[in-house]
Amino acid sequence: MTTYVVGHQNPDTDSICAAIAYANLKQQLGAKAEAIRAGKINAETEFILDKFEVQAPKLVTELAKGDEVILVDHNEKSQAIAGIKEAEVKEIIDHHRIGDIETGNPIYFRNEPVGSTATVVTKLYQENGVEINEQMAGLLLSAILSDTVIFRSPTCTKADKEIANRLAKQLGVDIQKYGKNMFKAGSVVNQLEPKE
Amino acid sequence: MTTYVVGHQNPDTDSICAAIAYANLKQQLGAKAEAIRAGKINAETEFILDKFEVQAPKLVTELAKGDEVILVDHNEKSQAIAGIKEAEVKEIIDHHRIGDIETGNPIYFRNEPVGSTATVVTKLYQENGVEINEQMAGLLLSAILSDTVIFRSPTCTKADKEIANRLAKQLGVDIQKYGKNMFKAGSVVNQLEPKE
């Protein structure tokens, strides 16, 4: 059985990128895992997926009874994909307050008080000794910059900066320049402008 | 403010040893942390503390409003020390099903589906690059052997065995022999026998 990896409803960049990258890590560790999304991709995330040539996860509007799922970037039922109560939560990777998900069995739950789920996912690659390819490095870097507003958010920690800097170095990306372009691509103003 | 590290009510060996060892790790990382216990030390744990010459944590029967606390070996209010609802949960390190603790802020929550909390605590020493002294190694090994019934419990994983074997090697301890003595010391029969 394939385990879905999914972020919250109305997914932001961290929810999409952390889901893709964590599914990739699980696959490399030998698991059958697939990133899905619970809603529409926003303009910022679309820009990132285009830039790093990664396909958007499949849209799944509701889980079926018994589906196995890994939650990323949230741990509250009210934020989760429809059908969550009938599904089996196998893992949670997050960076928010502890919410109301309960499980019948012990699971891997990794929540850290850092600026993005992508920061935690990057640590998990490292702890498992798995190399991060350029595509995944691009998504992880983008998600950290998105959630921390290029390190300006009060939730941003030393770990977020260190990890983002390392990913940027791997990619040869200028964080400030890339971050600005990313936010510009995602801004409402930009979305309201005609595309052609 | 000192952060208390505490296991569940009616503490078993894992709750006591994981609390002591995790408080020790936090101290070495520069935090003000102190292991406490929510109840009586059992005979098995007493044997272990004697053997490795470690003092029992202070007994605290109820937390005060605003106390900062790290929960080990449980993550359910019903199992927690009295006063938990008025205290501030700062971290959770556990290996059980996900329970009903909610927090207002993001915290470090590390739950793994392994045989003992001590296994997770040992990983945290390693991830933080902190050496495990002989006393802590003794407590951690004992807690793994206690919770996994010397690797015989269905909850025992490869990680528990690997980590216990490494700790035993550091200590020069024969796992089967030591484990048997430990369980013998904790058995009810032994407790009912006159001590002299």
Ligand SMILES: [Mn+2]
């Ligand atoms: Mn999010």
Ligand SMILES: [Mn+2]
């Ligand atoms: Mn996030």
Ligand SMILES: [Mn+2]
């Ligand atoms: Mn216990």
Ligand SMILES: [Mn+2]
């Ligand atoms: Mn335990």
